[in-house]
Amino acid sequence: MLLKPSGWMRLAFIAGLAVTSLVANITDAAEPVKIGLLEDASGNFALATIPKIHATQLAVDEINAKGGILGRPIQLIAYDTQSDNTKFQELARRLVQTDKPDVIFGAFSSASREAIRPIMDRAHQLYWYDNQYEGGVCDTNTFVTGAVPEQQFSTLIPWMMQKFGKKVYTIAADYNFGQISAEWVRNIVKENGGTMVGEEFIPLSVSQFGQTIQNIQKAKPDFVVTLLVGANQASYYEQQASAHLNLPMASSVNVGQAYEHKRFKPPALKDMYVTANYVEEVDTPASNDFKKRFHAKFPNEPYINQEAANAYDAIYLYKAAAEKAKSTNQDAVRKALESGGICTEGAQGKVCIDPKSHHASHTIFLVHVKDDHSVDIPKVWDDVQPYWLGKVGCDLPNKPDHRQYTPSNLPKKS
Incomplete structure (x- = not known):
């Protein structure tokens, strides 16, 4: 559960779980890896966003149960942004200035993302946007796991x-x-x-x-x-x-x-x-295993959506990058992500981060809704790369940037 920002209360660990259960097999003296989460647990977007929150909690629990990241427990600092862009900005500043997390995840709508991205950039804050969107964000500090x-x-x-x-x-x-x-x-x-x-x-x-x-x-x-x-x-x-x-x-x-x-x-x-890039009806070993673990923890979840899969993958991609960097220092993690080879196996299958654009590869499922609202999947495209930004000139390891581009507004050629 996410807390609303009343009194700037924060959720230091996953609600309802004892600290000892979160940090099993982790040395008591280890400093936690602080993960900030900004998601809409209430308001217009909550229905689609709550599965993302639960998927993040599932990933954090799994990682902590196996020793954390670099032997350190994850501390999840989560706020309910209430589907309100002003709240997003207020709480993003709170996270960056007061909570000082190692990394921040979150936002559903593109408007919310754009409301907080300048805050992340001014603070040089490592930020993951784990949602399907319109594409084009070429940002040194932003990594994206949603489809484009x-x-x-x-x-x-x-x-x-x-x-x-x-x-x-x-x-x-x-x-x-x-x-x-x-x-x-x-x-x-x-x-x-x-x-x-x-x-x-x-x-x-x-x-x-x-x-x-x-x-x-x-x-x-x-x-x-x-x-x-x-x-x-x-x-x-x-x-x-x-x-x-x-x-x-x-x-x-x-x-x-x-x-x-x-x-x-x-x-x-x-x-x-x-x-x-994912729907709950995908019937593969990877999907079925993910659904089993998800519903074991959240038995009342009505549906596991693609953004839940993206949020889950994002936590594991961050873990892989921190372990490659042997540090949670944000510059070191960013460098590891830009060095290539940062991948995870999730509900859809293998997902990797493209170093040039900071976006993720995906399996893309064509989902058809039938008369009775059951679905079939008539076609699957495997390992579809986020090629467009790199093709038009976004090369973040070599050319730092903070802009969003469109087909009619391309990067200037140097």
Whole structure:
């Protein structure tokens, strides 16, 4: 459980566990490795974020039970950011200035990440963003374990166009995630000989989609790309089903994050296709082992989403880097990550950090939601690299940077 920031209370160790259970096999005198966690345990994004919090706790427990990192116990300092960007900034400053962790993990929305990234950069704070996002962050201090457009859209959109047709309509959340993701979709559709017949950006507060549905019906696309975020915007799916829109949907965020196929009454998500680096329905030895351990610790968790897998992998990647560096000194860990070969075996399989861009490789699953909201996985792309940033000039070991780039805003050539 995360604590709300009332009175700047902090969770020094995982809630509900005795200190002795956390530090088994670890010398009492060892200084803890301090991990900061900023996640939305309440508010608009909590439904998708709570599995991330639990996955972080699972990884910390497992590591502590086996001796910690470099023989030192992990101390988890966790705050509930309440799906509020102002809270994110307040608590990020609190962590950096007062708690002084060795590393910070967290943030769900891209807006939250961008709210705290300048704070991390000013403090030269090692920071992991463990969420799927719109891509493009080339930052010396930031490492990313979520999937990015060249892993999700470059696989999904051509597949959809080949199967359903080349007329595309996009509806997206009206902030940086939706805007930049829509730019990726627009470019890929054009590169593959398709046509954008419509594009709308929807404020996060909107929950009524009657006009948008009418606009889609008028445009007559072959499929709709949905890049909607949060509890309000999720209302679209049941509304479009009630209106009998009956169009295939493509998404990089739905199902894998907020498990709408489990929460909504069929056929709200009928014929949605999602590229995700993990969903609970993946039936492999690695996935089944992860699910068994996760549900043993959190038996009431309704769904293990891809961000839970990303959060779990992030802790183990950090551990691997600290052990390679033989230190938790942030510069030493950063150097180890940039030296290459930092990998972990998680629920999706092997995940490695790309030294140039600080992003992770992924297995990408094409998840299809059927009429009854069960899913199948008609295609899997193995070991998809986060190639785009490096290709356009992001080379963090050799060129420190702190910017976010897009297809229309590329790094300047030196």
